[in-house]
Amino acid sequence: MTDPTERHYDREFVRTFFTTPTAVEGEDDSAKMLRSAAGLRGIKAPDVWVPDNEDATAPSMRAEGARNIVDVVSDHGADFPGEIHPRVVWHRERPSTRRRGFEQMRTIADPEGGAVEHIDGFVIPEVGDIDDWKKADEAITIVEHEHGLDEGSLSMSVIVESGEAELAMGDLREEVGKPSNNLERMFLLVDGEVDYTKDMRAMTPTGELPPWPELRHNTSRGASAAGLVAVDGPYDDIRDVEGYRQRMRDNRAKGMTGIWSLTPEQVEVANTAPLPPETGSWLLDVGGREVELDADGGRQVYDGDDLSLSETGDGYVLRAGGDERELSEEELREELLDRTSYVPSMNDIVDSMEEFEAAKEAGKGAIAMTQSATLEIDGVTVDLSKDRMWDEATYQAAQTPITLFQDVYEHRPDQHDELAEKYGSDVVERATNVGD
Amino acid sequence: MTDPTERHYDREFVRTFFTTPTAVEGEDDSAKMLRSAAGLRGIKAPDVWVPDNEDATAPSMRAEGARNIVDVVSDHGADFPGEIHPRVVWHRERPSTRRRGFEQMRTIADPEGGAVEHIDGFVIPEVGDIDDWKKADEAITIVEHEHGLDEGSLSMSVIVESGEAELAMGDLREEVGKPSNNLERMFLLVDGEVDYTKDMRAMTPTGELPPWPELRHNTSRGASAAGLVAVDGPYDDIRDVEGYRQRMRDNRAKGMTGIWSLTPEQVEVANTAPLPPETGSWLLDVGGREVELDADGGRQVYDGDDLSLSETGDGYVLRAGGDERELSEEELREELLDRTSYVPSMNDIVDSMEEFEAAKEAGKGAIAMTQSATLEIDGVTVDLSKDRMWDEATYQAAQTPITLFQDVYEHRPDQHDELAEKYGSDVVERATNVGD
Amino acid sequence: MTDPTERHYDREFVRTFFTTPTAVEGEDDSAKMLRSAAGLRGIKAPDVWVPDNEDATAPSMRAEGARNIVDVVSDHGADFPGEIHPRVVWHRERPSTRRRGFEQMRTIADPEGGAVEHIDGFVIPEVGDIDDWKKADEAITIVEHEHGLDEGSLSMSVIVESGEAELAMGDLREEVGKPSNNLERMFLLVDGEVDYTKDMRAMTPTGELPPWPELRHNTSRGASAAGLVAVDGPYDDIRDVEGYRQRMRDNRAKGMTGIWSLTPEQVEVANTAPLPPETGSWLLDVGGREVELDADGGRQVYDGDDLSLSETGDGYVLRAGGDERELSEEELREELLDRTSYVPSMNDIVDSMEEFEAAKEAGKGAIAMTQSATLEIDGVTVDLSKDRMWDEATYQAAQTPITLFQDVYEHRPDQHDELAEKYGSDVVERATNVGD
Secondary structure, three states: OOOOOOOOOOOOOOOEEEEEEOOOOOOOOOOHHHHHHHOOOHHHOOOEEEEEOOOOOOHHHHHHHHHHHHHHHHHHHHHOOOEEOOEOOOOOOOHHHHHHHHHHHHHHOOHHHOOHHHOOEEEEOOOOOHHHHHHHHHHHHHHHHHOOOOOOOOEEEEEEOOHHHHHHOOOHHHHOOOOOOOHHHEEEEEEOHHHHHHHOOOOOOOOOOOOOHHHHHHHHHHHHHHOOEEEEOOOOOOOOHHHHHHHHHHHHOOOOOEEEEOOHHHHHHHHHOOOOOOOOEEEEEEOOEEEEOEEEOOEEEEOOOOEEEEEOOOOEEEEEOOEEEEEOHHHHHHHHHHHEEEEOOHHHHHHHHHHHHHHHHOOOOOEEEEEEEEEEEOOEEEEEEEEEEEOHHHHHHHHHHHHHHHHHHHHOHHHHHHHHHHHOHHHHHHHHHOOO | OOOOOOOOOOOOOOOEEEEEEOOOOOOOOOOHHHHHHHOOOHHHOOOEEEEEOOOOOOHHHHHHHHHHHHHHHHHHHHHOOOEEOOEOOOOOOOHHHHHHHHHHHHHHOOHHHOOHHHOOEEEEOOOOOHHHHHHHHHHHHHHHHHOOOOOOOOEEEEEEOOHHHHHHOOOHHHHOOOOOOOHHHEEEEEEOHHHHHHHOOOOOOOOOOOOOHHHHHHHHHHHHHHOOEEEEOOOOOOOOHHHHHHHHHHHHOOOOOEEEEOOHHHHHHHHHOOOOOOOOEEEEEEOOEEEEOEEEOOEEEEOOOOEEEEEOOOOEEEEEOOEEEEEOHHHHHHHHHHHEEEEOOHHHHHHHHHHHHHHHHOOOOOEEEEEEEEEEEOOEEEEEEEEEEEOHHHHHHHHHHHHHHHHHHHHOHHHHHHHHHHHOHHHHHHHHHOOO | OOOOOOOOOOOOOOOEEEEEEOOOOOOOOOOHHHHHHHOOOHHHOOOEEEEEOOOOOOHHHHHHHHHHHHHHHHHHHHHOOOEEOOEOOOOOOOHHHHHHHHHHHHHHOOHHHOOHHHOOEEEEOOOOOHHHHHHHHHHHHHHHHHOOOOOOOOEEEEEEOOHHHHHHOOOHHHHOOOOOOOHHHEEEEEEOHHHHHHHOOOOOOOOOOOOOHHHHHHHHHHHHHHOOEEEEOOOOOOOOHHHHHHHHHHHHOOOOOEEEEOOHHHHHHHHHOOOOOOOOEEEEEEOOEEEEOEEEOOEEEEOOOOEEEEEOOOOEEEEEOOEEEEEOHHHHHHHHHHHEEEEOOHHHHHHHHHHHHHHHHOOOOOEEEEEEEEEEEOOEEEEEEEEEEEOHHHHHHHHHHHHHHHHHHHHOHHHHHHHHHHHOHHHHHHHHHOOO
């Protein structure tokens, strides 16, 4: 029997979804950008590359764009390290657009062109409710049959950019596996916030996009329930690397690991962001914000102005937010334990998992993991020791970043050197072996 | 074929939903408030006026209230500038209440009374799941037939004030258009947070209403998917104009343009809020808050204490949040570009759209729009220039406030003078012509 | 006819859901923890006690755990003041786990053991979509028949810890009452954020759980729409009492009154938190935060640094957030009215309800309730008087904490003494009588 939460594709995780115009007017070679993207390798190469024959390409250039995809992918597809999923045109409300999308897929998937063996699937934008998704699925089925490809061999990913499509994600699980469709080919659910904002008729004073937290939750949930991968839409301000990172942190807390990338620089940032850091760090809660402490010779130093600490003869005075409290050493330690948290490194996570696996082997169901540090605030140092109980559930949850790492390691050999450089070969090897 | 996202009514947007008690005890004329509301014109007159024969009117007065609606609307309905949608009683769990609602609609829609030709539809409160919506739809169908009105000529709006009704909004799209109902008559989805809070059994320490962001998202999405208009519930603290504005800003970022108004003063604020401002303004991000700068003789001045700037011989020192950084002129400009954003005026939006339309005509798919300003912080001035790329998608998204403006302009001639006074006749004329 | 929003069980509210391992290895008596929990009384005893034969108990001990439940519950169940709902194993993707869950229920519900007459129902973890819920329901039906119990006499509660289960809550209302299932037995919808986080593949830098606001909203809504009770998952940091309280405040604003408790200390905090406080208090909005004022001899004193007030000859100077404003007495009062809110005590709520009931009796539909206080800031005192209009809707919404109190009072006689001590017998008596 088909279980819809069982994944029907190779990659369990997709970090990056990188779009490239398929044909640019006024260049000697209209496929120049495609050719350049096809040459990306390593940390700058995306997990999913999307030759974009829709919004990134002028309508008048799309016929040429489809041919460019065939040319470039037949030449370079075999060597490209990520998956290749061209985006074609589609629209839930316009049959003529759907017909053009069908023709584009037909062209791209024609075995004569030599590209289809390197094409993993198609990206369908502007889908509507689930019956519209089935039309796209059927178009792909017909293309597969016409070209002698196995039914279901081409995956289908959609851009969710309408209220209807958001609702459809709630129906997907029960539609996948019905005998009258091939929706088992579904792969990515990608949010498209620009058009979604337009479709929802939302407005902000500065014209920047609303954050749409509920859409992202529903996309992530839809992916989880149907065994798919959730990807967030483009982050327009390509100068704002910190904002891009913050968005991805927020997405990961929603279970959405992937994000659109507009440039190879964004690809690099987004390929790296979901992997655990190479060194652990301590956070201190100061006035509601989490401040990362500076590691300095074994001490974790806070040098801001919003918290201050001094020793008295028999205790401490802690000042925070206009408040001043006298604390004994024990009370100070409690207070600082409450205010600190630890961001584990890849090595820390692997250590903890190995330790828990050994304990489980020895018949223990739960063990305490300890993290120690010397905090320094205004020159005063305090030794802290944080315990956390690990049981089977903690272990399973902690495993997500490791599973992601293993998925990357398995499918992206072109990134092995960069991973080894980042973490050290020893950590990389242990990380590939830990877990069930 | 019927497309559920195609709108089946005149107004594309509704800014204001204004309720009036239909019969007040102890007055010489129990319809006094109705008569007074019927006389509203211009910016104080709502887009949708709701003679409220439910919660705003005492149960014992509702029979008289229905007759008052007939009297007042037959006299003044022809001249009222907005639409008229009386609210009758209804309850998903009480057949006797539903029967009374049916009788009220019968009375109000009786052509003998002379009101129905000015009545645009009915507002049904306390609906439950979609089958309950169908009962209300059927009651209206019967009233239409009894009175010789065209089937579907009276619209139906609902108050979403239960978990069931929230869920029903997810089913609406596939129910509209079925031959066994007339749900194409649907017009507004209005949140009713007071009763919703009771139905959800939610509590806050001070008794104030929870913010219910998910409900508002789901209402906005339901409206988007079924081609309807989303309206937020009452804002009780009528003294708190800034809070009301903030709520509407938050709603618009969710795609919910309309809001309930309890007084003509709230109507004025809510009619104005979703329209672009008459002058643009600059925002500066200071400690996570966006502060509007004071325009003073061509400069944009920050005079708060949370950010300070001084010149040194060869650069600048910027202090923010306890942090002090030395920056070159270039670095300072980058930092300030990151911290500022611009709120465009109506004129700015029209300018940009016209410019993009001209570029598109000339075959260009994307152009850079520039916004310049001289910032002043602690007497130090810095010239900034912000670029934003506009492509077809940006253009389409920017269009929402203009489409709203055009919808207002078309349907509310009584507001033309006030709009011309606000923006100037030239801007108004260009705004009515721009866009596709 | 069956109305799914009609509750089919005794308790309208559940504050606490307390889990206990059923069998601990290496103890003389593996049921020691069960026996200890069975002895809880009063404010430390939960509304729902969950002998946990799933995650809290090692897999190898679960057969013994089921027998322990029978032993302990047959001995002590009659005297236990809360309901008893053992958790058995279950998994949407593993038939063998489901079979074991079935056998565990069979064992526990066998009348020979003498426990089942004290067992109120079963908790089913790891459910999937609605068809999986029906399998669990059917397993319980078979157990009921085998043991000669009335069909539907055992309730069923589920742990929502997958995207599928979250979606299923949207289908529940229309499935309950179908002749082919006994889902009317449904009682609690409990979020399980640890496994949900794993299922959604979400990650946070420190490994702490994401807040999942949308899941909690959907659970609360699902409970509201199907007449069930919503319960939040475990709060792991058992030292962090303030964090636990904050989480419950946040949950109550979503309509989710219950929460998991891991220790009798957490039970006590969670049994108390949703009840109105014994004394009212004033909140002052200072820089976006709500600060509780210190009641001191009839005055409400603010002694922080973020707001300061001084008298001039003919008015006042108020400093806040780097801003300094000169205000007349009237303006100051307006400003402080905007900045303050009042948290009513149990006595206040009962007073207001009684007053409104009397007014309604006298034919009035709305009355103003006044709350007065003397504020003191920097030694300057200002008298404030806050009015709030109460109509039927306000009255109904205010009733939720009183209905909760009455539910507790009716079902938990073991807490009567503690409630009388907290509020005074007079307030308790009036609170049990007020309301319809």
